[in-house]
Amino acid sequence: MPQHPADTLTLVADIGGTNTRVALADGVSLLPETIRRYSNRKFPGLESVLRQYVEDEGGVDCKGACVALAGPVRDGVGTMTNLDWTIDRDTLHRATRAEHVSILNDLQAQGHALGLIAPDNIRPVIEAPAAPSQAVRLVIGIGTGFNASPVFETETGRFVAPSESGHANLPIRTPHELKLCEFVETAHGFPAIEDVLSGRGLERTYLFLGTEAGTPREKSAADIMAAVESGEDAIATEAARLFVHMLGTVAGNLALIQLPFGGIYLVGGVARHIAPYLDRFGFDDAFRDKGRFAGFMKNFSVSVIEDDYAALTGCASHMHNIYP
Numbered sequence: 001m002p003q004h005p006a007d008t009l010t011l012v013a014d015i016g017g018t019n020t021r022v023a024l025a026d027g028v029s030l031l032p033e034t035i036r037r038y039s040n041r042k043f044p045g046l047e048s049v050l051r052q053y054v055e056d057e058g059g060v061d062c063k064g065a066c067v068a069l070a071g072p073v074r075d076g077v078g079t080m081t082n083l084d085w086t087i088d089r090d091t092l093h094r095a096t097r098a099e100h101v102s103i104l105n106d107l108q109a110q111g112h113a114l115g116l117i118a119p120d121n122i123r124p125v126i127e128a129p130a131a132p133s134q135a136v137r138l139v140i141g142i143g144t145g146f147n148a149s150p151v152f153e154t155e156t157g158r159f160v161a162p163s164e165s166g167h168a169n170l171p172i173r174t175p176h177e178l179k180l181c182e183f184v185e186t187a188h189g190f191p192a193i194e195d196v197l198s199g200r201g202l203e204r205t206y207l208f209l210g211t212e213a214g215t216p217r218e219k220s221a222a223d224i225m226a227a228v229e230s231g232e233d234a235i236a237t238e239a240a241r242l243f244v245h246m247l248g249t250v251a252g253n254l255a256l257i258q259l260p261f262g263g264i265y266l267v268g269g270v271a272r273h274i275a276p277y278l279d280r281f282g283f284d285d286a287f288r289d290k291g292r293f294a295g296f297m298k299n300f301s302v303s304v305i306e307d308d309y310a311a312l313t314g315c316a317s318h319m320h321n322i323y324p
């Protein structure tokens, strides 16, 4: 990589509950040939994934390193929610030898990527009136877990607020959703949004509907979506419909809390796979089902970001802004 001297390079990593994606960036641009993907279950911890990456890139030296992880970050220590991994700044220095390091929540990184995603990678779901460029935006992530972050444009730069909103409890609108909530609560002790709106949540919804029908069966999220596509399994179709409805309700709630007149952006592996069915399974109706505020909900556009590496771009942008 001779055309990119070490003092311009940043190592960026997106650590999800299932997969870690790592790349090098020059400024805000990812270097496509350096993008690598690792399956988390093959590694004992985050430090070893990062060390593996540095080795796979021939012992590369970088000026900065930024990791975005699926879990809360407090006082410079990130803790994964769906994996027994933590990372702190010293470990990140050690693993990458970078001078500047930063640890973000993965949805914060997704927020920092807004404005840098190629238009081809943004799929519109609901249109809304145009808003000023400083209007608040909201990213919602549905993958191994669920989370959301509002994105604020301030006079001193962009601020993306972290949250753990996937661990708030499920909002219930129908008797059937109440039964799903009770099913989730029986298994987990608490019916969190993430227990339905995630890959495992889709699988759990499928099991719930099968159990209700007297034919309990398990299928992976990918197989459920393949069955929806082929139309061969009515329970899979119903699971996707229930999932989409719950997603509309939760996204509508978050919109009312944050007022993202600049748009809502759905990101993550499950969001990308469910995107073609949002219209067919009534996302829009559930999103707008807010009583007197049903008309007000037309202020919010919704899109799906189809770029699997958006969080890496967000890490690069964040580092470029704080260490130009």
Ligand SMILES: Nc1ncnc2c1ncn2[C@@H]1O[C@H](COP(=O)(O)OP(=O)(O)OP(=O)(O)O)[C@@H](O)[C@H]1O
Pocket: 015, 016, 017, 018, 019, 020, 070, 082, 106, 141, 142, 143, 144, 145, 146, 198, 199, 200, 220, 221, 222, 223, 225, 268, 269, 270, 273, 274
């Ligand atoms: N074809 C598919 N349809 C729906 N869901 C799928 C499909 N393939 C994989 N998934 C689900 O996507 C999830 C992984 O999504 P993603 O790649 O965004 O993960 P991640 O970045 O590790 O997650 P997170 O950041 O939420 O922790 C898994 O729960 C998996 O079951």
